[in-house]
Amino acid sequence: MKVERLLLVLVSAVILLRTLLTYDIESRFYQHHSHQHRYPSLARMPQIHISQRGRLSSQAIRTMPSSFHFLKGENGRRIVNDGVSRRQRIKTAGLRKRSRARTITLASLGEVVRNDFPILKQMVHEDKPLLYLDSAATSQKPLAVTKVLREAAINATSSLDEGQIAERLEEAREKVASLVNSPSSSQIIFTRGATESLNLVARGWGEKNIDEGDEIILSVMEHHSNMVPWQALAERKGAKLKFVPLTKDQSFDLEAYKTLLVPGKTKIVAINHVSNVLGCVNPVEDIVRLAHEAGAVVSVDACQSVPHMPVDVQRLDVDFLAASGHKMLGPTGIGFLWGREKLLEEMEPLHIGSGSMTNVVIDGSQQTNPRDMRPIPWRFEAGQPPLAEAIALGEACKYLEDLGMRRVHEYEVELGTYLWNSLAAIDGVVMYGPPPDTQAGQDRGALVAFNCPGVHANDLAFFLDQEGVAIRSGHHCTQPLHRSLGVAGSARASLYVYNTLQEVDRFCSVLKRTLKMFSDMGFGVEDSSPCPLVSTSDPNLRDPGIGRPCTDLWPRLSDSEEYDSEEDDGGWT
Numbered sequence: 001m002k003v004e005r006l007l008l009v010l011v012s013a014v015i016l017l018r019t020l021l022t023y024d025i026e027s028r029f030y031q032h033h034s035h036q037h038r039y040p041s042l043a044r045m046p047q048i049h050i051s052q053r054g055r056l057s058s059q060a061i062r063t064m065p066s067s068f069h070f071l072k073g074e075n076g077r078r079i080v081n082d083g084v085s086r087r088q089r090i091k092t093a094g095l096r097k098r099s100r101a102r103t104i105t106l107a108s109l110g111e112v113v114r115n116d117f118p119i120l121k122q123m124v125h126e127d128k129p130l131l132y133l134d135s136a137a138t139s140q141k142p143l144a145v146t147k148v149l150r151e152a153a154i155n156a157t158s159s160l161d162e163g164q165i166a167e168r169l170e171e172a173r174e175k176v177a178s179l180v181n182s183p184s185s186s187q188i189i190f191t192r193g194a195t196e197s198l199n200l201v202a203r204g205w206g207e208k209n210i211d212e213g214d215e216i217i218l219s220v221m222e223h224h225s226n227m228v229p230w231q232a233l234a235e236r237k238g239a240k241l242k243f244v245p246l247t248k249d250q251s252f253d254l255e256a257y258k259t260l261l262v263p264g265k266t267k268i269v270a271i272n273h274v275s276n277v278l279g280c281v282n283p284v285e286d287i288v289r290l291a292h293e294a295g296a297v298v299s300v301d302a303c304q305s306v307p308h309m310p311v312d313v314q315r316l317d318v319d320f321l322a323a324s325g326h327k328m329l330g331p332t333g334i335g336f337l338w339g340r341e342k343l344l345e346e347m348e349p350l351h352i353g354s355g356s357m358t359n360v361v362i363d364g365s366q367q368t369n370p371r372d373m374r375p376i377p378w379r380f381e382a383g384q385p386p387l388a389e390a391i392a393l394g395e396a397c398k399y400l401e402d403l404g405m406r407r408v409h410e411y412e413v414e415l416g417t418y419l420w421n422s423l424a425a426i427d428g429v430v431m432y433g434p435p436p437d438t439q440a441g442q443d444r445g446a447l448v449a450f451n452c453p454g455v456h457a458n459d460l461a462f463f464l465d466q467e468g469v470a471i472r473s474g475h476h477c478t479q480p481l482h483r484s485l486g487v488a489g490s491a492r493a494s495l496y497v498y499n500t501l502q503e504v505d506r507f508c509s510v511l512k513r514t515l516k517m518f519s520d521m522g523f524g525v526e527d528s529s530p531c532p533l534v535s536t537s538d539p540n541l542r543d544p545g546i547g548r549p550c551t552d553l554w555p556r557l558s559d560s561e562e563y564d565s566e567e568d569d570g571g572w573t
Helices: 002-021 026-035 058-062 086-091 106-116 143-156 162-179 192-208 228-237 254-260 284-293 340-344 386-404 405-424 457-465 481-486 501-518
Strands: 187-189 214-218 242-243 266-272 297-301 320-324 335-339 430-431 447-449 473-475 492-494
Touching: 086 106, 106 386, 162 187, 162 492, 187 192, 192 228, 192 266, 192 297, 192 320, 192 335, 192 340, 192 447, 214 228, 214 254, 242 254, 254 284, 266 284, 284 297, 320 447, 335 340, 386 405, 405 430, 405 447, 405 501, 457 473, 457 492, 457 501
Parallel strands: 214 242, 214 266, 266 297, 297 320
Antiparallel strands: 187 335, 320 335, 430 447, 447 492, 473 492
């Protein structure tokens, strides 16, 4: 009897000990340190607890909420809310028997994925941790992408035959098609990037469909890659360009757009989905509907939307859509164009040659017939395909789908709103684009372009860099937009899924210290401050931030100094 009681006590002690060990300390950390006091909605997000043994009860599996997108175990594998049975997701999660319990909330998404981006852990300038806030220009690549990129680069030219290469290429095409919900993977054309994609539309479609007197509609917020090809086409064909202006809150003016559409005259509307400066999400569905009613087609630059939010080409009903690999966790040198099948069939390729033809002859009685081109998409992909880059782009698409694009977007909206509000609290910072609390700024991209009075954006970016903070400065390939804003350029901080709220706090802290340094040097204090880095007295050029003509030169000439324009070296004498 005593032995039985002793065994009972031991069993009870073991049960109690296991209960204590499975107590989720980490979830308590996230609950207290995830900025839920700033975003009450985060506190209401359902949480799923996984025990140390990596098991969920059948009841927990059945009641798993739809907002729970993935689990992550020690080996980093993810399960997506993609229609696979909930029990199968748990089974394939790869959770090890002794993995630590983990609760993932929206606020912790950046922390969860950071281990996939080892570059973010590096130190710069000897002892400064890197704070990367330039993802709107180029995103970092996760280990899953760099791994397949390296493997493909090593093996593609040694162990793969032509059939295997074609198979790997088409697998990558399928992954890209899945990300944008293309009806067919044959509608995905691999290009060198979004710039080539948009040139393909302007050349391949525009040359055959735009005539003298026809009209092309753009907006003033377009990236140069979605503006210059159309300017060149209009000049060649004698067509007319029209530009949609900004509203007072610096967003797309839909009412003005309606007045620019002329049925029978307007042939194409080329627009961006999300502005890389203003951050606003343009009303593409309305733009497309109105354009189609006027008989025009629509080409969308989706470089700032495909990486950050769900993009469904069928729901948007667009005719063309372009995106760039290096902005969506993929490698440089590759992008894609999605096109409506009927329009692609009618287009001429930019390049022809190896891989694009089915029959080439040199018989004097015959010539190579354009009808001997391969079907789409291969007729547009002449030459040796960028196999390693395409495979890596496909892996990047898979990585994003595994995270869940709706979840990525929700996280970035919270992150971007926090960035905007934090910058708004700093005296003297002038921000561009609609605020997130307005209708036009709703769900805006996680980026903010800004200026600081009397401080040139390039100077600001340089000194932030010395503190390990990487932002972008300049005109961001949107010179017409900056002119319409009355400035020569701006600074821009842009976020992605691997950034965190704590990083925004650090950025704003460093920015305040840097602005104080400029203030101590006499910049950004008086309106009479000279224009840094401006060497012309052009009255049409506005000084970023303070909105006055740059008629002051820097450095200034003293009474004893004289500039000799005849000196060969153009120096001071």
